[in-house]
Amino acid sequence: MSEKSTSRHPSGLFLLFATEMWERFSYYGMRAILVLYLTKALFFDKAMASNIYGGYVGLVYMTPLIGGFIADRYWGNRRSIFTGGLLMALGQFILFFSALLRPTTAAESMSPLASLMLFLGLGLMIVGNGFFKPNISSMVGTLYSPTDRRRDAAYTIFYMGINLGSIMGNLVTSLVSDTGNPEDFKWAFLACGFAMLLGTFTLKWGQDKYLFSWDGTPVGATPANSPGVKKVYLWLPLLLITSLGIMYVDAFITNIIFPFLILSAVIIAYLVFADKSLSRIDREKVAVIFIVSFFVIFFWATFEQAPASLTFFADEQTDRDLWGYTVPASLFQNLNGFFIVTCAPLMAFVWGFLGKRNAEPPSVYKMAIGLLLVTLGYVVIEFGVKNLIPGVKVSMFYLVALYFLHSIGELCLSPIGLSLVNKLSPPKYVSLMMAVWFLAPAIANKAAGMISALYPEEGKITSFLGIPIHNLYEFFLINVALSGVASLVLFLLAGRLGKVMHGVK
Numbered sequence: 068m069s070e071k072s073t074s075r076h077p078s079g080l081f082l083l084f085a086t087e088m089w090e091r092f093s094y095y096g097m098r099a100i101l102v103l104y105l106t107k108a109l110f111f112d113k114a115m116a117s118n119i120y121g122g123y124v125g126l127v128y129m130t131p132l133i134g135g136f137i138a139d140r141y142w143g144n145r146r147s148i149f150t151g152g153l154l155m156a157l158g159q160f161i162l163f164f165s166a167l168l169r170p171t172t173a174a175e176s177m178s179p180l181a182s183l184m185l186f187l188g189l190g191l192m193i194v195g196n197g198f199f200k201p202n203i204s205s206m207v208g209t210l211y212s213p214t215d216r217r218r219d220a221a222y223t224i225f226y227m228g229i230n231l232g233s234i235m236g237n238l239v240t241s242l243v244s245d246t247g248n249p250e251d252f253k254w255a256f257l258a259c260g261f262a263m264l265l266g267t268f269t270l271k272w273g274q275d276k277y278l279f280s281w282d283g284t285p286v287g288a289t290p291a292n293s294p295g296v297k298k299v300y301l302w303l304p305l306l307l308i309t310s311l312g313i314m315y316v317d318a319f320i321t322n323i324i325f326p327f328l329i330l331s332a333v334i335i336a337y338l339v340f341a342d343k344s345l346s347r348i349d350r351e352k353v354a355v356i357f358i359v360s361f362f363v364i365f366f367w368a369t370f371e372q373a374p375a376s377l378t379f380f381a382d383e384q385t386d387r388d389l390w391g392y393t394v395p396a397s398l399f400q401n402l403n404g405f406f407i408v409t410c411a412p413l414m415a416f417v418w419g420f421l422g423k424r425n426a427e428p429p430s431v432y433k434m435a436i437g438l439l440l441v442t443l444g445y446v447v448i449e450f451g452v453k454n455l456i457p458g459v460k461v462s463m464f465y466l467v468a469l470y471f472l473h474s475i476g477e478l479c480l481s482p483i484g485l486s487l488v489n490k491l492s493p494p495k496y497v498s499l500m501m502a503v504w505f506l507a508p509a510i511a512n513k514a515a516g517m518i519s520a521l522y523p524e525e526g527k528i529t530s531f532l533g534i535p536i537h538n539l540y541e542f543f544l545i546n547v548a549l550s551g552v553a554s555l556v557l558f559l560l561a562g563r564l565g566k567v568m569h570g571v572k
């Protein structure tokens with residue numbers, strides 16, 4: 068395979084694109100209706116539903132640490148993805164059956180079997196995702212040679228698959244299940260289960276035909292020096308039980324996921340840096356992955372308010388009338404997927420165009436630009452809410468502009484970050500490092516929920532770091548400040564980081 072930046076992308080990229088598209092259909096489709104299902108069909112209160120949701124998303128992005136480790140050391144990517152895909156499909160089907168047993172009135176309590184199945188279904192998806200997500204993401208880059216400039220563009224194309232899946236998943240599950248009849252939620256789980264199977268078997272079907280690296284070696288096969296493939300299966304029940312335990316404690320007793328995530332990051336850093344076989348250069352590159360992932364927390368913590376505070380804003384403060392039709396508040400967040408899919412080819416072209424002229428910004432600068440665009444999105448909203456009189460709604464232009472800026476920002480940061488992590492990782496840790504990258508959204512999603520809880524409501528004054536929040540202007544200022552300061556510091560650090568990346572751009 069040629070290394071020229073002008074040549075076509077390998078067919079393997081499109082296989083990974085299709086696989087990830089169906090997996091994200093399943094993930095985002097289910098995620099979109101989960102809270103509605105918990106509150107409307109299972110009669111949980113909003114706080115409990117939010118806790119279960121937050122715990123679920125936090126853990127979904129935490130288990131890649133284990134899935135990445137097992138893939139690098141024991142299984143390889145293909146086996147990990149296949150196992151993870153089957154576990155996630157099983158999880159969706161168990162949720163479907165659990166929904167058949169749901170209580171029919173709020174007065175009735177949920178049967179112990181139905182509760183067990185609910186948590187088991189979520190737990191299987193948490194564990195399955197750990198095996199799927201870091202591995203599919205690391206395989207994309209492995210198709211290309213270390214010096215191949217097409218890697219950023221490849222991740223941007225892959226990212227379109229992610230968002231195409233998310234748009235379809237959201238639409239399908241909203242249409243089949245959010246009908247007003249709580250009986251219908253089960254169809255979302257069924258649809259997502261089949262989408263997951265489709266993704267898993269798409270990869271199985273095509274991997275021997277299309278998944279080859281630039282030098283012709285199969286991508287994602289079991290590592291030649293694997294200490295044992297089969298015994299890892301014994302770990303799966305343990306992992307499942309641990310996830311269920313953490314989810315249960317987090318939802319019903321006390322919030323433990325946040326400290327748990329931070330501790331995991333510290334332990335992984337310790338383990339990797341203690342590996343004597345890594346050279347000084349390797350260590351410096353790994354350190355860059357950790358530093359960059361830290362800044363990325365600020366991106367996702369502000370960006371991921373889309374399903375939370377920004378949806379409250381759409382619901383309560385935005386004039387949603389479009390030529391006589393009232394646009395549903397929940398639909399605004401789908402603008403993100405829409406802008407990603409429509410703008411990704413443009414961004415891939417821009418990076419390719421600049422690359423050919425040696426004018427492409429290095430990855431860390433692109434990521435700082437991404438953070439800046441999130442800040443600008445919130446600055447736009449600030450213009451809308453400044454001096455807003457209570458009861459008056461703002462034009463939907465503000466949210467559309469915000470989602471546009473945030474999506475371009477995401478394209479500058481997220482696929483580029485995946486590509487950067489792939490380039491910086493020592494080969495033996497490539498999937499584990501991908502998992503470190505996914506720890507950022509795990510921590511950030513939890514933080515996004517906490518920030519969103521400060522959303523001002525009538526008669527309630529919240530506070531951030533001791534500063535009282537009286538209105539929307541002050542609330543959105545938190546997001547401007549967090550992403551703006553992170554962007555600024557990353558711009559200032561980018562040059563220094565470049566020096567310890569040893570030629571990686």
Ligand code: GLN
Pocket residue numbers: 091229367481505508
């Ligand atoms: N939207 C992307 C995905 O689903 C990004 C996820 C993340 O890194 N937070 O893969």
